[in-house]
Amino acid sequence: MDQPTPAQAYAQFQAKKGTMTGPLAEFRNELSFELDDFQLQACSALSDGRSVLVAAPTGAGKTIVAQFAVKLAVSRGVRVFYTAPIKALSNQKFNELCDAYGEESVGLLTGDVSIRRDAQIMVMTTEVLRNMIYSGTDLSDLGFVVLDEVHYLGDRFRGPVWEEVIIHLPIHVLLVSLSATVSNAEEFGAWLAEVRGSTDVIVSEHRPVPLHNHACVGTDIFPLFAPRGFNVNKELERYVRRFQPSPGNRRRGRYFSRFRRPARSSVIEALGSENLLPAIFFIFSRNGCDDALDQCLAGGVDLTSSREKQEIALRLDDLSEELPAEDLGVLGFHNFSAGLMQGIGVHHAGLIPQFKEVVEELFVRGLLRVVFATETLALGINMPARTVVLEKLTKFNGESHVQITPGEYTQLTGRAGRRGIDVEGHAVTVWNPQIELADIAALASKRTYALKSQFTPTYNMAANLLARMTSEDAKKVLETSFAQYQADAAVVGLARKVRSKEETLAGYESAMECSYGDFSEYAGLRRTIAQLEKRASNQRSKLRQRDVIESLSHLGVGDTIFIPSRRGFGACVVLQALRNDDHGVRLPTVLTESGKVWHLRPHEVTEPAVKLGRIKLPKKFNHRVVAHRRQVQAIVETALDEGRLKDPAAVPRSKHKAPTVGQDEIQLVRQQLRDHPCHECPDRETHARWAERAAKVEKELSSLTHQIEGRTSSIAHVFDRVCNVLVTLKFLPDDSWILRRIYGERDLLTAMSVRAGIWDRLTEPEVAALASSLVYQARREEGGVPRLPSKQLQEAFVELQQLWSQLFHIETDSRLPITPEPDPGMMKAIFAWTEGKTLSSAMGSAEFSAGDFVRWAKQTLDLLGQVENVVEPGTAKVIKRAAMSIRRGVVLDS
Numbered sequence: 001m002d003q004p005t006p007a008q009a010y011a012q013f014q015a016k017k018g019t020m021t022g023p024l025a026e027f028r029n030e031l032s033f034e035l036d037d038f039q040l041q042a043c044s045a046l047s048d049g050r051s052v053l054v055a056a057p058t059g060a061g062k063t064i065v066a067q068f069a070v071k072l073a074v075s076r077g078v079r080v081f082y083t084a085p086i087k088a089l090s091n092q093k094f095n096e097l098c099d100a101y102g103e104e105s106v107g108l109l110t111g112d113v114s115i116r117r118d119a120q121i122m123v124m125t126t127e128v129l130r131n132m133i134y135s136g137t138d139l140s141d142l143g144f145v146v147l148d149e150v151h152y153l154g155d156r157f158r159g160p161v162w163e164e165v166i167i168h169l170p171i172h173v174l175l176v177s178l179s180a181t182v183s184n185a186e187e188f189g190a191w192l193a194e195v196r197g198s199t200d201v202i203v204s205e206h207r208p209v210p211l212h213n214h215a216c217v218g219t220d221i222f223p224l225f226a227p228r229g230f231n232v233n234k235e236l237e238r239y240v241r242r243f244q245p246s247p248g249n250r251r252r253g254r255y256f257s258r259f260r261r262p263a264r265s266s267v268i269e270a271l272g273s274e275n276l277l278p279a280i281f282f283i284f285s286r287n288g289c290d291d292a293l294d295q296c297l298a299g300g301v302d303l304t305s306s307r308e309k310q311e312i313a314l315r316l317d318d319l320s321e322e323l324p325a326e327d328l329g330v331l332g333f334h335n336f337s338a339g340l341m342q343g344i345g346v347h348h349a350g351l352i353p354q355f356k357e358v359v360e361e362l363f364v365r366g367l368l369r370v371v372f373a374t375e376t377l378a379l380g381i382n383m384p385a386r387t388v389v390l391e392k393l394t395k396f397n398g399e400s401h402v403q404i405t406p407g408e409y410t411q412l413t414g415r416a417g418r419r420g421i422d423v424e425g426h427a428v429t430v431w432n433p434q435i436e437l438a439d440i441a442a443l444a445s446k447r448t449y450a451l452k453s454q455f456t457p458t459y460n461m462a463a464n465l466l467a468r469m470t471s472e473d474a475k476k477v478l479e480t481s482f483a484q485y486q487a488d489a490a491v492v493g494l495a496r497k498v499r500s501k502e503e504t505l506a507g508y509e510s511a512m513e514c515s516y517g518d519f520s521e522y523a524g525l526r527r528t529i530a531q532l533e534k535r536a537s538n539q540r541s542k543l544r545q546r547d548v549i550e551s552l553s554h555l556g557v558g559d560t561i562f563i564p565s566r567r568g569f570g571a572c573v574v575l576q577a578l579r580n581d582d583h584g585v586r587l588p589t590v591l592t593e594s595g596k597v598w599h600l601r602p603h604e605v606t607e608p609a610v611k612l613g614r615i616k617l618p619k620k621f622n623h624r625v626v627a628h629r630r631q632v633q634a635i636v637e638t639a640l641d642e643g644r645l646k647d648p649a650a651v652p653r654s655k656h657k658a659p660t661v662g663q664d665e666i667q668l669v670r671q672q673l674r675d676h677p678c679h680e681c682p683d684r685e686t687h688a689r690w691a692e693r694a695a696k697v698e699k700e701l702s703s704l705t706h707q708i709e710g711r712t713s714s715i716a717h718v719f720d721r722v723c724n725v726l727v728t729l730k731f732l733p734d735d736s737w738i739l740r741r742i743y744g745e746r747d748l749l750t751a752m753s754v755r756a757g758i759w760d761r762l763t764e765p766e767v768a769a770l771a772s773s774l775v776y777q778a779r780r781e782e783g784g785v786p787r788l789p790s791k792q793l794q795e796a797f798v799e800l801q802q803l804w805s806q807l808f809h810i811e812t813d814s815r816l817p818i819t820p821e822p823d824p825g826m827m828k829a830i831f832a833w834t835e836g837k838t839l840s841s842a843m844g845s846a847e848f849s850a851g852d853f854v855r856w857a858k859q860t861l862d863l864l865g866q867v868e869n870v871v872e873p874g875t876a877k878v879i880k881r882a883a884m885s886i887r888r889g890v891v892l893d894s
Helices: 006-019 023-030 037-047 063-076 087-101 126-134 150-154 159-168 185-196 234-241 252-257 264-273 286-298 306-322 325-331 333-341 353-364 406-413 437-445 459-466 471-478 482-511 519-553 626-641 663-675 684-711 714-728 747-755 764-773 791-813 824-835 839-843 850-868 873-886 889-893
Strands: 051-055 079-084 106-109 121-125 142-147 174-179 199-203 211-217 220-223 279-282 344-347 370-373 387-390 394-396 401-403 425-430 559-562 571-576 579-581 584-586 589-591 597-599 610-614
Touching (some): 037 063, 087 106, 142 159, 150 174, 159 185, 185 482, 211 437, 264 279, 264 286, 264 387, 286 333, 306 333, 325 333, 387 406, 406 437, 482 714, 747 791, 747 850, 764 873, 824 839
Parallel strands (some): 051 174, 106 121
Antiparallel strands (some): 559 571
């Protein structure tokens, strides 16, 4: 039977809308409001035994459909699983369902928490459901699965889990997929119908609370758009022009000196005067959120009445009683509570869950007027505001600062407008001269984004599939993924591009024809010369780098050097000598003449260093202490004045001669070029320009052809490479049972460590610390390996690094993504915590926050639970005791 189009499905729904009976009629009668058409349409489809994909804006009421699925499951006596992408959402849904159906009917599974795992209604993270499927859990009595925030399928790191669940769930289970508005909902729905059977696609663009977009310039708030359409408001454009450079004066200094960014307190005051509070300020940085709170406290911002302060104080008293008194300082409780008393909160991943829950609760109760938050708040948590404020339109994506996408703008501003409270929501972008009004308008007017699969086979996935089926059958299953579905559809467009490029190439080849000879041959010689010169340049750079490393390799702590560099380091004192580790050669760490501690990088040192002499560093020198650095600067200055160190200014410029690499070969090809008949053509350079264009098109054609070849069976190719790695390491066929129980980014490395017996000789704090290195990933690069608390742990970590190095080389040869290196950044803290130390003592001088510690401790618990199932019984007992030691205080209560 053909799948009805969304329009046909809607027409069928309208025809039967007035005659609904049974659970749906009961459900409608229980509600205090009338259901929207899209909600009724989705609920009707579920009643008729069809899966649904519901795509609608944030706050439109998609969860009503999920609530009906739960009611339907209860009425039919089958189980229902409600999955959510993050634990905070899982906890929120668990509490809501407990209130609705009673605690005995509802369970919760989030990796580190297990409550009534056999309940009829189960709330869980998507990863837990995937793990249940692979472990062979009996799902014969499962009737419905709700995939909340299913657009998470496009997430680079966690998205593949959603596809695994959709593909592998028993076919009798109905899916309730809830998504933000995506532009390719029909494509996604068509794929769901292909792999799951009949699926209705229900799309609603309607926001129940209309959104109005604004720009805040200084302390003046303007509508972003003209009264009709999406043209930028002319009055706003005229006002902004006052702060932009005139045509005759574009000097940067004058441009920016005319505009003064308003203080946050002034923006909050402006919002208050326009009746636009409460507001969520989205700031794409944890430190930025904390700084914003500090600024408001320093500026005396107070947004609460005395009655509200009393209510907030009562809740803070409850919170402080839940937490150990000795931990309040490291948790930042006093600053956090001071902000709440003034009606200002912060919400980001660096806070412990209890802090975030208090902010959410007080905000929903109307006791907070402003919350400074990172974008994680936009992910489904029920915390709407009247206004959302964006302070900038760029964020750091882990590699560079990029502009947010229309989809991200939609997700963030989706929090604006409280249904049943506000008649309209507001999105305010704080303008500055680096923001173009056209950019804001483009983000605000394009309300949707395309969902793109991130699915790729993993080691754990391969091991689990091959335990149940042959390699060929596994490939067939993987080729039903949304990634392959999109790739196959893309091939049609690629083939069209190939035809167009071939026509273009024919035109270029005709234009470069030469009566003197074969110009394509002549152009090939020119390209060969360019390639040889580039290769020679690279080789010269490598040789020069070798000389640089040689000049630095014999230096010790206290040696003073001059480093030829564009940065102008001056006389530098070596604080840490050149060393070799698993990352390769690490250049010395130095104190520059200006007093900065600098970890030298290869591209910064252009010529060999010159030794100026040596100084003696003060006892107990600590490069982190400014006074100590200044003391060393003074010692260097005195030594230079007294002539004990050579003067950097008197150091002769390097006569380092670049080696003549590959010049003979280059000269040979140059001679062939000069001897070629086309070299004498008067139109040679004109022909050459056409030849360059032709070569570029040929390269593009080759790339397109490879893309077509790769996409037609791309998932299968990756699966083969993954399996080859497992065969090389002898996890297939013999030891896959270990890997099948380990989930995560470092799944294979963890399995390798279990098989190598690394865990078997460790104590409770040591197994906890080792596990943390297999889940933790620093937010920024941290140099070196810290000294670990025990010799046995140090040896175990070195073994783990050696296993990673082996895996790194195999993955590199196999052209697979590299497994992240084990990260020791949490090991000391987890070790101390497992020993029973206080949070303050365990964290010490750690770079991460208390919230980070709790989150990584919970992930450590999750991994320990997995490893416990695949190690020797004696080691399993040690791991169990370690987990019990971790599960206390703020970790237990979160």
